[in-house]
Amino acid sequence: MRFAQSNGNAMPDNETAPLVRLRGVTKTFKRGSQRVEVLKSLDLDVPRGDFLALMGPSGSGKTTLLNLLGGIDTPTSGEVLVDGKALQRMREGALTRWRARHVGFVFQLYHLLPVLTAEENVALPLLLTNLGASERRRRARAALALVGLADRAGHKPGELSGGQEQRVGIARAIVTDPTILLCDEPTGDLDRKAGDEVLHLLHLLNTEHGKTIVMVTHDPRAAARAQHTLFMDKGVLTEEPESVQ
Numbered sequence: 001m002r003f004a005q006s007n008g009n010a011m012p013d014n015e016t017a018p019l020v021r022l023r024g025v026t027k028t029f030k031r032g033s034q035r036v037e038v039l040k041s042l043d044l045d046v047p048r049g050d051f052l053a054l055m056g057p058s059g060s061g062k063t064t065l066l067n068l069l070g071g072i073d074t075p076t077s078g079e080v081l082v083d084g085k086a087l088q089r090m091r092e093g094a095l096t097r098w099r100a101r102h103v104g105f106v107f108q109l110y111h112l113l114p115v116l117t118a119e120e121n122v123a124l125p126l127l128l129t130n131l132g133a134s135e136r137r138r139r140a141r142a143a144l145a146l147v148g149l150a151d152r153a154g155h156k157p158g159e160l161s162g163g164q165e166q167r168v169g170i171a172r173a174i175v176t177d178p179t180i181l182l183c184d185e186p187t188g189d190l191d192r193k194a195g196d197e198v199l200h201l202l203h204l205l206n207t208e209h210g211k212t213i214v215m216v217t218h219d220p221r222a223a224a225r226a227q228h229t230l231f232m233d234k235g236v237l238t239e240e241p242e243s244v245q
Contacts, residue, residue, distance in 0.1 A: 020046035025078035053226035104173030108185035143171035163194025183215040
């Protein structure tokens with residue numbers, strides 16, 4: 001069961017606490033004169049080391065939820081805790097530093113800078129740290145080696161296949177050794193073979209390196225690689241799609 005169950009006001013200790021803890025989370029946007037409630041009173045726990053897939057139709061709130069977990073957006077009400085930090089209470093500067101250290105993002109369209117090499121793209125998040133140039137290079141090369149692209153370090157995105165670009169994106173996401181990986185349709189722009197390679201890599205990061213992963217996907221084959229799957233529709237999380245009774 002992936003949903004939180006109330007046990008009064010007692011807080012779990014750090015060893016047993018879930019990595020992600022949502023309580024009563026809502027998110028409302030304004031569209032003209034209308035207010036649209038995208039997320040509706042969500043309660044959710046994600047244990048450390050979990051690989052959770054989020055499925056559901058477009059516009060159901062999946063990416064909004066992912067943005068809240070990554071500190072990119074804030075809830076209208078409720079509490080978002082990641083590794084014990086209440087993100088909605090953090091000042092912008094502190095939140096930016098926390099996000100750079102603890103969150104790795106993997107996007108559908110890679111978002112690599114075309115003028116930079118693979119190694120330089122991977123090293124970008126490290127510019128927000130106090131590491132020197134030589135240590136940034138070392139870590140970027142180690143991350144590329146982990147995703148099987150050590151021999152492509154000097155190649156620019158235009159010289160790589162789509163699958164290779166996504167693996168560079170994953171290397172960039174893990175180069176800071178983040179607490180959690182947030183993946184938004186990581187195989188959505190790939191053919192089946194390249195997509196399977198990316199999913200295998202995410203599986204290894206979870207099972208062999210202990211990374212906690214939350215992945216938004218429309219693809220049942222991708223969701224099948226996760227440890228658990230939840231479904232979102234109209235801002236509500238369920239354990240089964242709405243059509244399943």
